[in-house]
Amino acid sequence: MNEISLKSSQFPNGCQNCAIRHQAVCSRCEPDELERLDEIKYYRTVEAGQTVIWTGDRMEFVASVVSGIASLTQTMEDGRTQMVGLLLPGDFIGRPGRESAAYDVIATTDIVLCCFRRKPFENMIVQTPHIAQRLLEMTLDELDAAREWMLVLGRKTAREKIASLLAIVARRNAALKLQGTGEKIQFDLPLTREAMADYLGLTLETVSRQISALKRDKVIALEGKRHVIVPDYRRLLNEAGDDSDGGMMM
Amino acid sequence: MNEISLKSSQFPNGCQNCAIRHQAVCSRCEPDELERLDEIKYYRTVEAGQTVIWTGDRMEFVASVVSGIASLTQTMEDGRTQMVGLLLPGDFIGRPGRESAAYDVIATTDIVLCCFRRKPFENMIVQTPHIAQRLLEMTLDELDAAREWMLVLGRKTAREKIASLLAIVARRNAALKLQGTGEKIQFDLPLTREAMADYLGLTLETVSRQISALKRDKVIALEGKRHVIVPDYRRLLNEAGDDSDGGMMM
DNA sequence: CGGTTGGTTGAAGTCGCTCAATCGCAGTGG
DNA sequence: CCACTGCGATTGAGCGACTTCAACCAACCG
The missing domain is CATH 1.10.10.10 (Winged helix-like DNA-binding domain superfamily/Winged helix DNA-binding domain)
Structure with a gap:
């Protein structure tokens, strides 16, 4: 799992040119807010099939999916597994305020993540309503998707x-x-x-x-x-x- | 469905004495913020079995469940139904910014709702971070619950x-x-x-x-x-x- | 008393699961 | 180049868990 330098062409060349600039948690941020985010962010790539985070892991960061597809899955002791979230570019990984991961995060394809160190990010949420507002909106959307999915799972x-x-x-x-x-x-x-x-x-x-x-x-x-x-x-x-x-x- | 006067003993006697004071969207509010909420709120009771809101209805209000239990359910044209949310005292009904209801809300038992007119409430969210923060937290909790539920529906x-x-x-x-x-x-x-x-x-x-x-x-x-x-x-x-x-x- | 509502139980049927064999394809290495 | 391997996918046969349809029960209520 080779970490690639920040200059690699697969990474956005600054937030302004980022592919998920208008979908991610940062979509409502002003230029100065982006600059502050920039200070606590780093990119990370994960190969298809790799597990990014295991349930119970300490969460050192939260992240946006920049490209590729990841999944949130739950596993029972006997091995039965259920995907509970499908993460597309722009989607957010991690829950502010939560110490340890509640689900496995698995890279379905090769993915690029835009990671933020958790503690500084949590501070920014409090200080930056633009982030908190967008995160609320995204969470509400995910909740709707989860509920549509429940109908599929339960009745179809x-x-x-x-x-x-x-x-x-x-x-x-x-x-x-x-x-x-x-x-x-x-x-x-x-x-x-x-x-x-x-x-x-x-x-x-x-x-x-x-x-x-x-x-x-x-x-x-x-x-x-x-x-x-x-x-x-x-x-x-x-x-x-x-x-x-x-x-x-x- | 008899609407009962605000003085009825089943209603909280002011926000400070409200049974869900420390669980609802308003739990982080300061006294002055509660006062402003008070201006746009009204109570409403619904009997067990009644539908509070139909899917597609225009949402004139959002609300907190004060007492009793309600459910969010989805129904397919052929009648198959799936409950997608179980609303207990303190839980929130409605999505800020959404014009029409996405689910049926049905009173499972007799319930009391603390309703807020939607437009003024949406304004308050923008101006009052305490409400937005709490709403984000509650939504994240609901998302977790929905995902646990998905495992139940899909694999158990x-x-x-x-x-x-x-x-x-x-x-x-x-x-x-x-x-x-x-x-x-x-x-x-x-x-x-x-x-x-x-x-x-x-x-x-x-x-x-x-x-x-x-x-x-x-x-x-x-x-x-x-x-x-x-x-x-x-x-x-x-x-x-x-x-x-x-x-x-x- | 009959009617209604919520719940239990039985018998038969079916949809999706389990177990297992087979296939196509992309590497990989001799 | 071909054989070997591994992985994802397809297909079949048999089975079992849950549904469907239906009868019946108990409590409640006008």
Whole structure:
């Protein structure tokens, strides 16, 4: 896990040019506030598959995901695991005020983190309402996502679960690329079958079977194992049980 | 649904004497801040079983639960429902900045709400860091609870789900009454079998069967349908799959 | 008394899990 | 170049946990 120098091209060249400048905790900060954040921050890269933080670890830092995808997962003693959060670029890791980690943080792909030493960051929260406000907003969004997810976990069938996940990833991707909902949507799945299973509370075999079934029924098409093509987003939403006609989802 | 006058004895006699003074959004407020909150607040009672807010309703207020229990639930078009939040005294209803409700809010028991008109409350959040800070803390707690719940929904068996729910209610009750963990714990279940099923992603029949099974196995004892006696809290935690010896749960 | 509400119990069915074999593909090293 | 290995994914067969459908019970209430 080679730590790379700050000058490496994969890192933002100053906060102003940062890719997540307008999504992360710092998005509301003024230039002078960014400068103060700059003093307590450092970048860190983690390879796909590595665990960034173990449950119970002392938290020396909090962080923003700059690029790549990470997951928050919980594990029971007998090995059953459940993903409880999917961290995309801009998302925040860590809870201010908390000494030790409540979940494992695992790098799903190679990731770059923008880390802040915890104590100084906590002080900044108190002094900088812009950070606290943005953090509240982000936390409320995560809570909404968690609750939508609870409906998926508790009440949806395996097929609906898969369709829901695909719809979420498709939606995020569409938001990024500003695609319309009418056209074909396509994207790469950032998760292995096993990770999808951990996300959805299924076994990886069931995930595989249901994806095959959706392909057989022409709800989706596949190119290779990971590239998904959605010919009709409405149809996919329908399969997800997410309402057939109310279109205010995007 | 009779609105009762502010002088009724069930309402707190001023914020200083309020039962949830030290748990609600206002817990960090100074006397002068409480006075300003007082100007935009009013009490409201709702009978058990009534829906306080429907998904999509325009939110004219946010509120704290003063007494009783309410639930946040999501419903699919075909009627499947999943509870996504259990609101106890002190808990907060509504999301600042959001125009319309994202979930149904249903009174599980008779409840009393301390409501704040939304717009003035949102202004206060900006001006009063004490409120924003507390709200952030509460939201982070709810997010943790939601994530624990996701593990329950996604990975636990029916028996473990029931045991988990009982453990949670028992823990909350113990915290209230300051009972030790070694002694017998007993409490009233605030939920019907159907509400428990909606909480846990089960059918009410399965809930009933698993409660009978836990009783048969002497993990719990019942007095009537609702009063639960837990002879050995450790045993219950074990049945919940929540770790056998790590005792840092309370 | 009949009606309603919440709860229990039984029998049959099914969806998703478990266990296991097989496959495709990318390295990797002889 | 091919054989070997490892990993992710697919597919099949059988099973079991939970659901579905249905009957029944107890308490409460007009």
